[in-house]
Amino acid sequence: MVDTTSTVNNSSITPTTASFDKKTANQADIAVTMTLNGNTLSSVKNGTATLVSGTDYTISGTAVTIKKSYLAAQSVGTTTLTFNFSAGTAATLAVSIVDTTSTTSGSFKIQMYSGTTTASSNTINPRIKIINTGTTAISMANVKLRYYYTADATTSQAFWCDWSHVGSTNVTGTFVTMATAKTNADTYLEIGFTSAAGSLAAGDSAEIQIRFARSDWSNYNQSNDYSFSTTGSSYADWTKMTGYISGTLQWGIEP
Known part of the structure; x- marks a missing residue:
């Protein structure tokens, strides 16, 4: 008997790590490139919270842009964003959130x-x-x-x-x-x-x-x-x- 079950290919993202500075002059969107392998992006989550497409991030083809307005609202530390796809395993982006606004302590x-x-x-x-x-x-x-x-x-x-x-x-x-x-x-x-x-x-x-x-x-x-x-x-x-x-x-x- 021939197994007709199709193989599920996992999607991936690049990069998987990034950094973001909450200092206003240094804030910048984070660009992520997806390799979909036949799948589609179903959601981006921060823990159990689902990011809002068009507000917290935008999609253009295989390019996802995490908006600086969303990142600026996150606490200093590591924010892990999970990219969920229509099939296969999820991919994660670890964002190091820093704040160099205060120059008294240096960086x-x-x-x-x-x-x-x-x-x-x-x-x-x-x-x-x-x-x-x-x-x-x-x-x-x-x-x-x-x-x-x-x-x-x-x-x-x-x-x-x-x-x-x-x-x-x-x-x-x-x-x-x-x-x-x-x-x-x-x-x-x-x-x-x-x-x-x-x-x-x-x-x-x-x-x-x-x-x-x-x-x-x-x-x-x-x-x-x-x-x-x-x-x-x-x-x-x-x-x-x-x-x-x-x-x-x-x-x-x-x-």
């Missing part, structure tokens, strides 16, 4: 590469650069960075800062188990700075070379770590590490 971006790029390693050692993209100095004591990964074990872990422009002894590391595990992340290392780290002037950058490992030196599987980069030679903008000033997200996309 920055994170660049990173991995010191060890092998999937299996007993040490995770990201190389990190913070760049002040604002117009005022940033007090490093107000800055937190998060590297997300899967712990893969319950063994205790240790943190070291090998070198930094702000002084290795002025860099701290705290391991945090996430209340709700996400894809490729159930733990994050939160990197902080003491008051002795001083400030980062507008336009300046600071490098941080860190390592962390399990107390028994058993291997991590880096291939399923959210913040891991297979790039191991030069700095590049990296949105899978997040940065905060006084608890407010300034850079990156949370998992």
